[in-house]
Amino acid sequence: MRFRSWRTVACALALCAPVGMASTSAVANNAGEIAATPDMPFDLQTVAKFEAPWAIAPMPDETLLISGKSGRLWHVDGASVTEVAGVPQVSYNGQNGFLDVAVAEDFADTGAVYFTYVSPENALVLARARLDSNVLVDIEQLWTQSPGGRGQPGGIIAFGADGFLYLTVGDRMQPDTAQMADNARGKVLRLTRDGAAAPDNPDAAGGGTRAMVWSSGHRNPYGLVFGPDGTLWLHEMGPRGGDELNQIKRGGNYGWPLVSNGRQYSGASIPDHNTRPEFLAPSLWWTPVIAPAGLAWYKGDAFAGWHDTMLIGALAGQGLVQIAGDGQSQINRWDLGFRVRDVAVTDAGAVYILEDGTQGRLMRLIAK
Ligand SMILES: [Ca+2]
Secondary structure, eight states: OHHHHHHHHHHHTTOSOOHHHHHHOTTTTBGGGSOOOSOOSEEEEEEEEESSEEEEEEOTTSOEEEEETTTEEEEEETTEEEEOBOOOOOOOBTTBSEEEEEEOTTHHHHOEEEEEEEOTTSOEEEEEEEEOSSBEEEEEEEEEOSSOOSSOOEEEEEEOTTSOEEEEEOOTTOGGGGGOTTOOTTEEEEEOTTSSBOTTSTTGGGOTGGGGEEEEOOSOEEEEEEOTTSOEEEEEOOSBSOEEEEEEOTTOBOOTTTOOSSBOTTSOBOOOGGGOTTSOOOSEEESSOOOEEEEEEEOOSSSTTOTTEEEEEETTTTEEEEEOTTSSOEEEEEEOSSOEEEEEEOTTOOEEEEEOSTTEEEEEEEEO
16 A cells, blocks of 8 residues: 555655556666565474475465475475375486476375476476375376476476466476467466367367467466466466566567577677567566565465465576565565575465575475
């Protein structure tokens, strides 16, 4: 309310731009220049340490699954950690390995978990299995990337209220492929629970890979989440500068590698988003980068003022970033002093973060 009052006063004094102009301005929405919030409204409680942990998947009973990039999976119940058997063989190097895990909404009836990994052939794979007494059984490969690729796999899973599964695929360090309709790299795919193209996708009639595409022009997305109103949010790492938070729309093209608010690693410039209005611009972006990893929606009341905000883990940014529910502003960035690989919120509203590294900590946020 305070901000609304300020806007009203400022607009009365003719100090503010029209809302539409402000929300698409490349300069106004660089959250990378906002200073960290000095006061932390939480303490961090270490639950356990894991070898190269990657993702947190909350279970309906408030226990957690933790994936490990080298091809490991753990079930965490309070302070008790049990290794889950049956993880398929993965290619573990650089950013590749065993990646995301997502527990099906009907897990209580089916025991189904979905997961992604980079195969020994360097293809991103979406798979499903049944978790039975801490063993993955009946593993089915639902979708396998062809051709595979190098690093930057993406691999984040989100379930839509429409019954379909949304999957991020990184550009695999071959940027031009993000604009190729018949290549899965640099896309969000929208699939049936069995890994086929959703029948009402934008190019469903085209068949093959293009029939699976929901949005295109992404670089390296390690965050994908639905808001309570059904809006889909994605973040992706830019090159040198230009990390992005994007609201994902059906058939949208988000511009990579033709536009970016960052630069090439060589220092060569890339046209900014505002030079090519046909590409959807990020609602927020970060230069210098935070290297976003993990994206969760906070639903509970344990943390004052957090309801209906987004939380982003930051690798290079070494902390936790909080975004307003409309995606238009960064509320807080807390400097934690270590690389955050993932953030998750359980059904009961508990918040966990995962430290990146060979011995990464799973930590629970305790409201002060
Ligand atoms: Ca973009």
